[in-house]
Amino acid sequence: xxxxxxxxxxxxxxxxxxxxxxxxxxxxxxxxxxxxxxxxxxxxxxxxxxxxxxxxxxxxxxxxxxxxxxxxxxxxxxxxxxxxxxxxxxxxxxxxxxxxxxxxxxxxxxxxxxxxxxxxxxxxxxxxxxxxxxxxxxxxxxxxxxxxxxxxxxxxxxxxxxxxxxxxxxxxxxxxxxxxxxxxxxxxxxxxxxxxxxxxxxxxxxxxxxxxxxxxxxxxxxxxxxxxxxxxxxxxxxxxxxxxxxxxxxxxxxxxxxxxxxxxxxxxxxxxxxxxxxxxxxxxxxxxxxxxxxxxxxxxxxxxxxxxxxxxxxxxxxxxxxxxxxxxxxxxxxxxxxxxxxxxxxxxxxxxxxxxxxxxxxxxxxxxxxxxxxxxxxxxxxxxxxxxxxxxxxxxxxxxxxxxxxxxxxxxxxxxxxxxxxxxxxxxxxxxxxxxxxxxxxxxxxxxxxxxxxxxxxxxxxxxxxxxxxxxxxxxxxxxxxxxxxxxxxxxxxxxxxxxxxxxxxxxxxxxxxxxxxxxxxxxxxxxxxxxxxxxxxxxxxxxxxxxxxxxxxxxxxxxxxxxxxxxxxxxxxxxxxxxxxxxxxxxxxxxxxxxxxxxxxxxxxxxxxxxxxxxxxxxxxxxxxxxxxxxxxxxxxxxxxxxxxxxxxxxxxxxxxxxxxxxxxxxxxxxxxxxxxxxxxxxxxxxxxxxxxxxxxxxxxxxxxxxxxxxxxxxxxxxxxxxxxxxxxxxxxxxxxxxxxxxxxxxxxxxxxxxxxxxxxxxxxxxxxxxxxxxxxxxxxxxxxxxxxxxxxxxxxxxxxxxxxxxxxxxxxxxxxxxxxxxxxxxxxxxxxxxxxxxxxxxxxxxxxxxxxxxxxxxxxxxxxxxxxx
Ligand SMILES: [Zn+2]
Numbered sequence: 050x051x052x053x054x055x056x057x058x059x060x061x062x063x064x065x066x067x068x069x070x071x072x073x074x075x076x077x078x079x080x081x082x083x084x085x086x087x088x089x090x091x092x093x094x095x096x097x098x099x100x101x102x103x104x105x106x107x108x109x110x111x112x113x114x115x116x117x118x119x120x121x122x123x124x125x126x127x128x129x130x131x132x133x134x135x136x137x138x139x140x141x142x143x144x145x146x147x148x149x150x151x152x153x154x155x156x157x158x159x160x161x162x163x164x165x166x167x168x169x170x171x172x173x174x175x176x177x178x179x180x181x182x183x184x185x186x187x188x189x190x191x192x193x194x195x196x197x198x199x200x201x202x203x204x205x206x207x208x209x210x211x212x213x214x215x216x217x218x219x220x221x222x223x224x225x226x227x228x229x230x231x232x233x234x235x236x237x238x239x240x241x242x243x244x245x246x247x248x249x250x251x252x253x254x255x256x257x258x259x260x261x262x263x264x265x266x267x268x269x270x271x272x273x274x275x276x277x278x279x280x281x282x283x284x285x286x287x288x289x290x291x292x293x294x295x296x297x298x299x300x301x302x303x304x305x306x307x308x309x310x311x312x313x314x315x316x317x318x319x320x321x322x323x324x325x326x327x328x329x330x331x332x333x334x335x336x337x338x339x340x341x342x343x344x345x346x347x348x349x350x351x352x353x354x355x356x357x358x359x360x361x362x363x364x365x366x367x368x369x370x371x372x373x374x375x376x377x378x379x380x381x382x383x384x385x386x387x388x389x390x391x392x393x394x395x396x397x398x399x400x401x402x403x404x405x406x407x408x409x410x411x412x413x414x415x416x417x418x419x420x421x422x423x424x425x426x427x428x429x430x431x432x433x434x435x436x437x438x439x440x441x442x443x444x445x446x447x448x449x450x451x452x453x454x455x456x457x458x459x460x461x462x463x464x465x466x467x468x469x470x471x472x473x474x475x476x477x478x479x480x481x482x483x484x485x486x487x488x489x490x491x492x493x494x495x496x497x498x499x500x501x502x503x504x505x506x507x508x509x510x511x512x513x514x515x516x517x518x519x520x521x522x523x524x525x526x527x528x529x530x531x532x533x534x535x536x537x538x539x540x541x542x543x544x545x546x547x548x549x550x551x552x553x554x555x556x557x558x559x560x561x562x563x564x565x566x567x568x569x570x571x572x573x574x575x576x577x578x579x580x581x582x583x584x585x586x587x588x589x590x591x592x593x594x595x596x597x598x599x600x601x602x603x604x605x606x607x608x609x610x611x612x613x614x615x616x617x618x619x620x621x622x623x624x625x626x627x628x629x630x631x632x633x634x635x636x637x638x639x640x641x642x643x644x645x646x647x648x649x650x651x652x653x654x655x656x657x658x659x660x661x662x663x664x665x666x667x668x669x670x671x672x673x674x675x676x677x678x679x680x681x682x683x684x685x686x687x688x689x690x691x692x693x694x695x696x697x698x699x700x701x702x703x704x705x706x707x708x709x710x711x712x713x714x715x716x717x718x719x720x721x722x723x724x725x726x727x728x729x730x731x732x733x734x735x736x737x738x739x740x741x742x743x744x745x746x747x748x749x750x751x752x753x754x755x756x757x758x759x760x761x762x763x764x765x766x767x768x769x770x771x772x773x774x775x776x777x778x779x780x781x782x783x784x785x786x787x788x789x790x791x792x793x794x795x796x797x798x799x800x801x802x803x804x805x806x807x808x809x810x811x812x813x814x815x816x817x818x819x820x821x822x823x824x825x826x827x828x829x830x831x832x833x834x835x836x837x838x839x840x841x842x843x844x845x846x847x848x849x850x851x852x853x854x855x856x857x858x859x860x861x862x863x864x865x866x867x868x869x870x871x872x873x874x875x876x877x878x879x880x881x882x883x884x885x886x887x888x889x890x891x892x893x894x895x896x897x898x899x900x901x902x903x904x905x906x907x908x909x910x911x912x913x914x915x916x917x918x919x920x
Contacts, residue, residue, distance in 0.1 A: 052912055054417045057363040064093045067181055068230075069189045074158075076165055076196040076240055078150045081158065082109070085178045087188070090138040101130045102175035102182040105157070109144040130179045143179050152176070153828055153868040161306035161828075162265075164241035165201070166319055168312055171362050171421045174233035184232040184359045185464040194240060195222045201240040203263060207231070207315045209297045227315055229295070232358055232464065237314030239263070239302045246272045250280050250294070253287045258294055264303040264326060271326040274337055274724075275301070278344040285345070285379050290453060292352045301325065301344075305794060306829050308871050309425070311343050313350035320347070323795060323831060329722040331796050333762040334729045341383070346376035352457065360464045362421045366413040366489075367467045369425075370433020374441070377434060384726055387614035388664045394589045394615070397435065399676055400427035402594075405494045406680065407881035408917045414467055414489040419913040422871050428492075435592040436488045442532045442562065442590055443485075444478050452477035484530040484566060491526050493518070495593045497565075503580040509550065510537065510577040515569040528568045534561055534590040534613075537574065537581035542610035550575050562590065582606060587613040601627060605651040614665055621655065621669040622677075624648060625697075629678060632693040637686050642693065644700040653705055656712065663730035667737040672697060675844050685885050687848040691808065695744070702744045710750070713738040722760040736766040743770035752778040755785075765799055772807045797824045798835040805839035813853060816840050827865065830872050837861050841879040848886075852893030855880075859897035862911060863904050870908030877901065877914045895919070 067087045075082040083106075089099065108125060111118045113132075124131040130143075152159035157176025158167050167173065175182040192206035198221040204213070208227025215221045244266040250258045260279060262272045279301070286292040301318045303325035311320040324343040327336055353375060354368035381389040404410060404427050411424070413433045418424055441449045456473035467489055475482045498515040514533070518526040537545040547561060550573040557564070563572060584607055586595055604627070607620035628648045635642050655661065655669050678690050702709065716735035718728070742750050748771060755767035755778075768786055771779040783804070790796035801824075804815050816836060819825055825832055837858070841847050847854040858879060865873035883894055898919045901911065 052419055052909060054419055055421075056417045057361070057414075058416070060361055060363075062092070063181055063183065063186050064091065064097045065099050065181060066090045066092055067186055067188045069191070070180075071191045071193075072178070073193040074195065074238065076149075076194065076201065078160055079148050081147050081149055082144065083147060083178045084142065084144050085180070086140060086142045087180075088138070089135075089141050091135065096134065099132045099135055101132075101179035102172070103128055103130055103179045104172075104176045105147070105152075106176065106178060107146040108179070109146060111144075112142040114139050115142075128175075145178055147177060154871065155306055155308050155830070155869060156871065158238060159306075161304065163200075164239065164243070164304055165196075166239045166241075166302065166304050167237050167314075168308060168319065169236050169314075170234040170312060171365075172234070174236055177236075180233055182233050184234060184361060187230040187232050187358070187462075187464060189230050190227050190236060192225045192238060193222055194225075194238060195220055196240050200242060203239070203241055203243045203245070205237075205239040205263070205300055205302065205317055207235070207237055207317050209316075227296075229315060229356070230462065231315050231355060235313070235315045235355055235358075237312070237317040237319055239317065239319065242266070243302070244269045246276060248276050248280065250283050250299075252283070252293045254293060256293075256297075258283070258296075259298045261298070262301045262303070262325065264322065265305075268303075268322075268326050271328050271331070272303075274327050275303075275325045275340050275344055278341040279348060281341070281383060282345040282348040282379060285382065286349055286352070286375075289378065289382065290352070290375070290450070292457070294351065295356075299348075301347075305831065308830050308869070311347045313347040313354055315351070315355050318347045321831065323798070326795060329760045331761055331790070331793055333765055333799075334724070334732060335762075337724055338380070338384070342376050342380050345379040346372055349375040349379070356462065357457065357460045358464045360466050362418075362424070363414060363416070364466050365421075365424060366429045366433035366436075367465065367470055369430045370413060370437050371470070373430050373434035374437035377438075385662065385664060387618075387662070388668070388730075390588060390615050391618050391665070391668050393431075393434075397427070397431045397592065398680075399674065401431045401592075402494050403676065403680060403881070404428055404878075405432070405492060408884070408920060409878065409881060409914060410492045412490050412492040416490075420874070420909040422910055423874055423913050432592060439488070439531055439591060440474050440478075440482075440485070442534075443480050443482075443557075443564075444474065448477040448479070449474075480530075480564070482530075484528075487527055487529055488531075491529070493526070495529050495591075497593050497595045499583070499585060499595060499597050501583060503577065508575060508577050510574045510581055511571055512574070512583060513569065513571045514563075514565055516565070516567075528566065529591075530564070530566045531591040531593070532557070533563045533565050533585070534587040535563060536561055536584045536587060536612065537577070538584060538607075538610065539579060539581055542606070542612075544612060545574075545577060545581055548575050549573065561587070565591075584611050584613060584616050586616075586619075587611075588615045589619070599623075601645060601647045605647055608651050608669070609654055614662070618665060618668050621651070622673050624651060626673050626678065626681065629673065629690075629693050629697060630681060632696060633678070633682070633686070633689050636689040636692050642696050644697055649701065649704050652701060653708070656705060656708055663727075663734045667730070667734040670734075670737050676842070679844065679882070683885065684887055685848065685882055685890075686887070687844045691845050698741060698744045702741050706742075706745065709738050709741050713742060713750070719759075732760075732762050736763065739766055740770055743774065748774050748776050748778050752782065755782045761796070761799075765803070768800075769803050769806070772803045773809060775809070791824055794824070794829070794832070798831050801825070801832065801836040802839040805836050806843050808843075808845055812840070812843065812846050813849070813857065816857075828868060830869065833865065833872055833876070837865075838876060841876060847879065848890060850889070852890075852897075855894045855897045859901055862901055866904070866908050866911050870910040873908065874910035874914050877911050877918075880915065880918050883918050 067089055069088045071086040073084040149158050149160040156168055157173040172182055174180055194204040198219055204223035206225035208225050211224040211226045213223040243263040246262045246269050248260045250260055262276055264272055283294055296316045303320045303322040305322050307321040311324050324340050327340055349372050353371045359367050377393050413429055452474045455476055496517045501512045503510050516528045582603055604620045604624040608617055611617045628645050632642050675690050716731050751767050751770045754763055758764040768782055771782045819836055841858045862873050862877045898915055901915050
């Protein structure tokens with residue numbers, strides 16, 4: 050296997066076209082026979098060789114125009130099949146075997162928990178049969194599946210069902226035809242003994258679509274929220290984007306063993322059951338919202354991804370950034386826009402900002418990769434969505450919709466590039482987007498320095514915004530072009546009218562948006578009567594970090610008064626971070642800790658503000674996470690961060706405990722569980738307050754919530770708080786939880802995560818014990834992520850000074866790499882803080898990283914990540 054890089058600049062058009070492919074599967078656990086019959090046409094003038102991709106497939110026979118080829122007539126390697134001297138057009142038939150049961154990588158066709166299913170994005174199809182496995186080769190697929198009727202009564206593939214029937218020996222078959230040409234990564238097949246929930250949807254042109262969600266038998270009742278979300282998605286895409294569904298059937302299948310969240314295969318989405326199955330007893334509010342968003346995401350791909358797909362994998366953000374933007378808008382339209390924005394930005398910061406500050410930082414459109422599987426990243430997805438959001442802000446909703454219509458109209462049925470998308474946007478944009486394109490090619494989170502001067506005499510307020518370039522991998526960066534939403538507040542928190550001294554066209558002043566394009570630029574506002582305070586980057590108009598010289602009081606003012614709800618949250622987090630970093634500094638220098646009264650009073654004000662949206666209030670009362678705080682430390686002292694955070698919690702409870710408890714009690718609800726957004730907000734605030742009450746000596750309140758809760762949201766929060774306490778109530782609750790849910794693997798994921806995330810010193814021992822528990826199976830990615838992944842993200846234990854955390858995770862990376870390289874490389878990303886560790890920790894981690902790299906037969910996936918970190 051080569052560790053060579055693939056470069057975007059080396060892209061060449063395919064020299065052959067495969068216009069149709071007829072597949073036949075004879076399903077067998079260990080020896081499935083795949084027959085594929087393709088119509089092939091040479092596109093180039095020269096008679097170039099046809100090189101088909103392959104991985105772990107066993108060739109049985111090849112027929113050219115019906116004639117079987119002798120092995121001297123082709124070249125076969127483990128990763129390719131090459132044919133020379135071919136006619137201009139011909140039919141090629143290939144028969145090969147694959148072993149679905151041995152496929153623990155869960156890539157291609159695999160069998161798990163009695164179900165055959167596929168995952169082909171990005172390069173899984175070559176693990177099914179020999180093919181030009183690249184997204185710009187689009188073919189019309191017909192699939193015949195033959196299987197044992199009793200074991201696999203349900204046989205599914207893409208498109209519409211064409212025919213089904215019985216065969217001899219207890220077998221049966223189904224033929225599926227997908228009329229839309231598609232790339233191989235969108236191909237799907239499922240066979241199993243599954244339960245199903247049916248429904249239907251009438252489209253805007255009165256077409257009835259059959260909707261089915263398949264799951265393990267017995268779980269049908271847990272599919273209703275997913276079905277509702279699917280219908281909402283179909284309706285929303287018609288209303289907001291004018292997009293209608295195009296096949297007669299839309300099928301979703303939920304499986305337990307899946308590497309990703311879900312996959313948008315044409316007409317046959319395959320989902321991690323985590324994003325389908327839910328009821329109040331087993332799923333949290335966050336799980337329900339996650340289902341709505343992922344069901345929407347995969348559905349929206351039908352137009353942004355399937356109908357218009359990517360020319361090559363460097364274009365991945367073309368479909369992902371855009372579709373994440375669409376699913377974020379869907380969730381915003383259905384729920385609270387401000388709360389959705391806060392949750393999206395939180396996720397961006399927790400995942401993408403960290404990635405962009407690490408050795409694996411890359412632009413949303415990377416120039417090279419060793420293993421494309423490693424590029425399904427927060428950068429391609431979440432930062433990609435922020436880039437689309439900036440375009441949306443610059444164009445405005447109406448122009449953006451017109452530009453999207455143009456994009457669909459122009460490129461439907463094609464495999465295109467991000468440049469083609471920008472072209473459509475440019476056609477309807479009031480701004481020249483040339484400089485904006487740098488967002489696609491430059492990596493790193495842009496940082497801004499903001500300074501301001503008020504001049505009493507001229508009544509002007511001068512704001513200087515400077516772009517600083519601190520990318521870890523690319524130092525020769527050019528200034529970005531972006532929208533920057535601001536407001537100037539007077540001392541009574543009234544917003545001033547913005548009047549610029551030199552009104553330039555590069556400003557959307559009616560929307561309070563400045564257009565930033567230079568390395569340094571100054572905006573002079575006139576008719577300003579007294580020094581104002583600027584609220585900046587409102588609603589997070591650009592994905593940047595901003596540095597100011599604002600005082601704690603100024604942030605407290607914004608936290609209490611900003612009209613932009615997102616920015617009130619933002620100010621709360623900045624204020625808390627400033628206070629926390631001071632305490633962390635004190636811990637590191639062995640100085641006494643003290644909590645700023647300005648923060649306590651700002652926190653108190655929010656707590657007592659009864660007009661605030663409860664969900665926003667919960668967000669504002671949440672302290673920045675350990676991983677957020679870690680981002681701003683030059684040298685990591687993880688323990689100091691935990692000490693500081695726990696100190697702040699204790700101090701807040703000491704000072705405001707009575708109010709916190711009083712409000713907590715007022716939010717207790719004994720009514721039936723409801724997903725009404727008001728009820729969800731109430732629960733969110735109640736549970737945020739409960740995490741503070743966990744700092745009380747007596748955990749009675751927490752245990753009472755655990756015992757009395759009628760839903761998973763409340764029960765799980767109480768359990769996580771208890772899992773960090775030293776009392777007996779903890780043992781009781783954990784035992785009860787395990788016994789109550791041990792047969793439900795989705796709930797056991799939560800249990801494993803709670804234990805692996807605990808700060809208590811027995812956590813590493815508990816994790817080791819759970820590896821041998823009957824509920825754990827290292828072959829199931831969800832379980833690995835919950836137990837091993839949560840432990841690896843538990844900074845306190847991962848960065849233990851004895852190096853045992855590093856060793857444990859490194860050993861698991863090596864073990865997993867043999868089974869599932871994709872999951873192993875995902876896990877290996879936790880070593881990314883390597884360069885910021887102190888000498889002792891760095892030496893310990895280095896030893897482990899070198900151990901991984903020297904492992905025999907290491908996958909490209911893990912090699913690429915670890916070698917980047919160790920540079
Ligand atoms: Zn996607």
